[in-house]
Amino acid sequence: MPEKDPFQPLDADSRAxxxxxxxxxTSGALxxxxxxxxxxxxxxxxxxxxxxxxxxTLISGLASHTPALRADPRCALMLGEPxxxxxxxxxxRLMLDCRAAFIERTDPAFAPLRDHFLAQRPKSKLYxxxxxxxxxxxxxxxxxLNGGFGKAFRLAADDLSA
Numbered sequence: 559m560p561e562k563d564p565f566q567p568l569d570a571d572s573r574a575x576x577x578x579x580x581x582x583x584t585s586g587a588l589x590x591x592x593x594x595x596x597x598x599x600x601x602x603x604x605x606x607x608x609x610x611x612x613x614x615t616l617i618s619g620l621a622s623h624t625p626a627l628r629a630d631p632r633c634a635l636m637l638g639e640p641x642x643x644x645x646x647x648x649x650x651r652l653m654l655d656c657r658a659a660f661i662e663r664t665d666p667a668f669a670p671l672r673d674h675f676l677a678q679r680p681k682s683k684l685y686x687x688x689x690x691x692x693x694x695x696x697x698x699x700x701x702x703l704n705g706g707f708g709k710a711f712r713l714a715a716d717d718l719s720a
Contacts, residue, residue, distance in 0.1 A: 565710050572711045576703045576718055579652040580613055583637040584679070588615070592622075593629035605637065606678040608671060611720025612695050613637075613654070614661075616675060616682055619690035627658040627694060635696055650705045656696040663692065 566572075583605045590599050601623050603615045613635060617624050627633060638651030661667050671693055676683060685691060701713040 565712050568711050568713060568717060572703055572705060572709075573713070573717050575650055575705055576652050576701060576711075576713055577611075577720065579637045579650060579703075580611065580654075580718065581607060581720075583613070585639075586613075587636040588623055589634040589636075590623045590626035591630050591632070593626055599623065599626060604679060604682065605635075606675045607720070608695060609674055611718075612697060613656070614671065614675065614693050614695050616679075616686060616691055616693055618685075618688070619692070624692075628660070631658040632656075633658055633696065648706055650703070653702045653704075654696065655699045655701065657699065658694040659697055661693040661695060663689070668693065 585602055586605045588601050588603045590601075591597070592599050599622060601621070603617065603623070606614050606616075608614050617627075623633075633656050635654045635656055636651060637654070638649065640646040640649040661671060672686060675693070676686060698715045698718055700715060701718060703709075703711040703713060705711065
């Protein structure tokens with residue numbers, strides 16, 4: 559007997575939920591590959607969005623995930639925080655397959671992105687102007703949405719357009 563596909567057909571509600579998880583995220587779990595050992599690495603990062611809705615993060619050159627992303631821009635990002643009470647697996651989460659594209663301080667796109675990010679994450683004012691920080695746009699290739707128990711969906715990058 560063939561196995562049942564656990565993914566449901568994509569609909570407007572699942573697209574909207576996935577977009578909401580991106581737009582409301584303040585942090586996420588970023589998975590990269592260690593360039594020295596090839597081992598996976600997961601870290602929590604601050605998240606905002608660019609004006610077009612692409613997830614962005616502001617990261618230090620001192621962070622272990624920065625050289626990992628520079629060596630191999632492929633990464634995964636998980637968004638969605640459960641409330642303080644309840645089964646964490648019963649709440650929505652979005653897993654994004656991404657490619658990091660760095661926006662350095664010398665890039666003309668840096669200043670407008672800086673202003674946009676500060677409007678979303680005012681506390682980043684403490685470190686946004688430190689010289690070792692750069693933005694990384696996490697350009698989405700595909701995604702998997704778990705909308706709660708029994709609600710799994712596959713999404714293409716176009717399904718997540720802002």
